[in-house]
Amino acid sequence: MLLPLVVLILSVVALAVPSRRANHAVHEKRAAEPVGWEKARRLESHKILPVRIGLKQRNLHLLSDLLDSVAHPESPSYGQHWSAAEVADYFAPSDATIQTVKEWLTDTGFAPERVRVSHSKGWIEVNATVAETENLLNTEYHVYAHPSGVEQISCSSYSVPNHVRDHVELIKPTVHFNHRAGSLPSKFSKRKEGRLGLPTSDNGPKTNGVTVKVPPTLENCDQFITPDCLRALYNINYKPVATSKNSYGIGEFHIKFYMSSSLTTLHQSNSRHKPSSLEILIYSSRVVQTTNQSFDFNGESDLDLEYAMTLVNPQKITLLQAGDLPEGASFDNWLDAVDKSFCTFEGGDDPTQDGIYPDPLPGGFDQPESCGIIKAPNVVSVSYGQDESTVTAAYANRQCSEYGKLGLLGTSVLYSSGDFGVAGFGGVCLDASGNPVDNGTKFNPDFPVGCPFVTAVGATQINPGSTVRDPESACEQVIFSGGGFSNIFPIPSYQKDVVTSFLKTHPPPYTAEQFNNSGKVRAFPDLSANGANYVIGIDGEFELVFGTSASSPVVGSMITLINDARLAIGKGPVGFLNPAIYSDIFRLGFHDITTGGNQGCSKHTISSTFIVHSNALVLLDTPGFTS
Numbered sequence: 001m002l003l004p005l006v007v008l009i010l011s012v013v014a015l016a017v018p019s020r021r022a023n024h025a026v027h028e029k030r031a032a033e034p035v036g037w038e039k040a041r042r043l044e045s046h047k048i049l050p051v052r053i054g055l056k057q058r059n060l061h062l063l064s065d066l067l068d069s070v071a072h073p074e075s076p077s078y079g080q081h082w083s084a085a086e087v088a089d090y091f092a093p094s095d096a097t098i099q100t101v102k103e104w105l106t107d108t109g110f111a112p113e114r115v116r117v118s119h120s121k122g123w124i125e126v127n128a129t130v131a132e133t134e135n136l137l138n139t140e141y142h143v144y145a146h147p148s149g150v151e152q153i154s155c156s157s158y159s160v161p162n163h164v165r166d167h168v169e170l171i172k173p174t175v176h177f178n179h180r181a182g183s184l185p186s187k188f189s190k191r192k193e194g195r196l197g198l199p200t201s202d203n204g205p206k207t208n209g210v211t212v213k214v215p216p217t218l219e220n221c222d223q224f225i226t227p228d229c230l231r232a233l234y235n236i237n238y239k240p241v242a243t244s245k246n247s248y249g250i251g252e253f254h255i256k257f258y259m260s261s262s263l264t265t266l267h268q269s270n271s272r273h274k275p276s277s278l279e280i281l282i283y284s285s286r287v288v289q290t291t292n293q294s295f296d297f298n299g300e301s302d303l304d305l306e307y308a309m310t311l312v313n314p315q316k317i318t319l320l321q322a323g324d325l326p327e328g329a330s331f332d333n334w335l336d337a338v339d340k341s342f343c344t345f346e347g348g349d350d351p352t353q354d355g356i357y358p359d360p361l362p363g364g365f366d367q368p369e370s371c372g373i374i375k376a377p378n379v380v381s382v383s384y385g386q387d388e389s390t391v392t393a394a395y396a397n398r399q400c401s402e403y404g405k406l407g408l409l410g411t412s413v414l415y416s417s418g419d420f421g422v423a424g425f426g427g428v429c430l431d432a433s434g435n436p437v438d439n440g441t442k443f444n445p446d447f448p449v450g451c452p453f454v455t456a457v458g459a460t461q462i463n464p465g466s467t468v469r470d471p472e473s474a475c476e477q478v479i480f481s482g483g484g485f486s487n488i489f490p491i492p493s494y495q496k497d498v499v500t501s502f503l504k505t506h507p508p509p510y511t512a513e514q515f516n517n518s519g520k521v522r523a524f525p526d527l528s529a530n531g532a533n534y535v536i537g538i539d540g541e542f543e544l545v546f547g548t549s550a551s552s553p554v555v556g557s558m559i560t561l562i563n564d565a566r567l568a569i570g571k572g573p574v575g576f577l578n579p580a581i582y583s584d585i586f587r588l589g590f591h592d593i594t595t596g597g598n599q600g601c602s603k604h605t606i607s608s609t610f611i612v613h614s615n616a617l618v619l620l621d622t623p624g625f626t627s
């Protein structure tokens, strides 16, 4: 009796929905098509894909509240950070989730012995042919070609059965694209890379090409920023005393490497610019390469390290160097080093997106990726970013949760907010459907600064002719400080009051056509610090550089000094910063930046001056966290 009925229903469904999978729903869809790539051909059906299914973690919806309870200064459990084991256990996927996904795979024809659950339970791994994967996910894989000769595989969307959707965060390799086309980024190709997204497109720094001859002094900090200018500007007058208990990590990626000779150039100019020592923690990278020397290769690392090492001296700095020369690395790769749940051998990394090690390419890092090898430093500053439009919500959320977990562990994660104002890399904005186009007029926010669990750091400047005692403006020299509103992340509770008040009392002259003005999405940056006219030693001479790239390691240094003072009196590190930054108690410790703007999409006369006017967008002044 039942059988004919089932057949009848199926045939009706089949007629109504031409899809091969009536009970499937689209799980991820690429937000924007990658610029500069051509869809060349279907991927051969016999090729093997290392399919990784990221399982739904338990309790993630509580992460925000849990962070508040350890990071809001008025919380009775402020500073009571979790252990790594507690975090891993609390968020591990449930047995029901694992079972549901396994059954889906076996029902689709994968023999149980082909299906492996990772040690952390975060991932299910199966090697599948392209034909099997296309059938499983109701999709088609294509090979995309870049003019540089590099090819990537990708599908533009994929589906999973409805009853499985709630148990899966994301599946790789699927819709993501990485930037690893091209070799040495010239200024032009760097921009192009940025549009494809991914962390190797750094947030600057930019040089204005001026070679500085005379070691500068405090009198002209509006033209030349030095560590002494920053000390005067922000009342940094503290020498670390608890260095053995403290830690500060600087993340560097891909082909950006520091030159040890550059670090001493600054010191030689002034004995007060004495750098601290560096513990080079290289993972997914064979050596700190020194064969290729230029601003593009060394500028970012030299800047970050020169200022951080000088400001926190004698605190040792941990260089988190991810990615070798041939292959590069993603943000997931640095997370791997501190958080096993992402690692390659756990099935977490995606060859189309992340660096996969060992790397068989000539000159590649031939060792397994470093995974869970260090306790996350108390502060990590990363001066790299990518356009949010290049990632899917699922990918962004998964990575963002990892930053939240680091906050629970007591780590402050800082990212620079981008150098193109409200526009994306290269000043590119979006069309109405969210694709990056040259004549776009919709704002193009950055990732991962839109993640509410990182602290987004923007850039300020000392206005021309002003001194370290005058109020700063948003940086408008060479770069525009990145800022705006996320299209993925909802507004976190710590930010609600200031953003609501900002939208009401300083409503920007733009509409929902340009940005999500609902007051319901995450706004950034959280903090800003000087990012203009930094004197750096590079390749034997001094140059001036600009960017939020400079600001983030400086704020990270200040937080490191605060942590030192806390550790010296037996307290723990401050950890996740944002609930404290916006709290009534600490807001007074910062200056509101009320002049200057985040211009972007300017080719079409959108000049935005909104975000830095918010009370949220404050300048770190005196280290008040020790009280």
Ligand SMILES: *[C@@H]1O[C@H](CO)[C@@H](O)[C@H](O)[C@H]1NC(C)=O
Pocket: 050, 114, 115, 116, 125, 126, 127
């Ligand atoms: C997938 O294939 C790789 C390479 O042959 C192998 O190392 C890995 O163990 C396989 N994984 C599974 C789940 O079979």
Ligand SMILES: *[C@@H]1O[C@H](CO)[C@@H](O)[C@H](O)[C@H]1NC(C)=O
Pocket: 183, 184, 255, 291, 292, 325
């Ligand atoms: C680094 O320099 C070598 C030698 O000049 C060159 O062959 C190589 O292509 C350079 N690497 C990159 C990524 O540009």
Ligand SMILES: *[C@@H]1O[C@H](CO)[C@@H](O)[C@H](O)[C@H]1NC(C)=O
Pocket: 439, 441
């Ligand atoms: C942008 O350029 C495209 C292609 O030239 C055109 O179709 C579109 O109307 C332009 N959009 C705007 C907002 O000018």
Ligand SMILES: *[C@@H]1O[C@H](CO)[C@@H](O)[C@H](O)[C@H]1NC(C)=O
Pocket: 489, 490, 512, 516, 517, 518, 520, 521
């Ligand atoms: C703005 O964000 C809210 C909250 O995420 C969302 O409901 C709304 O659809 C978004 N508006 C636009 C125009 O995207």
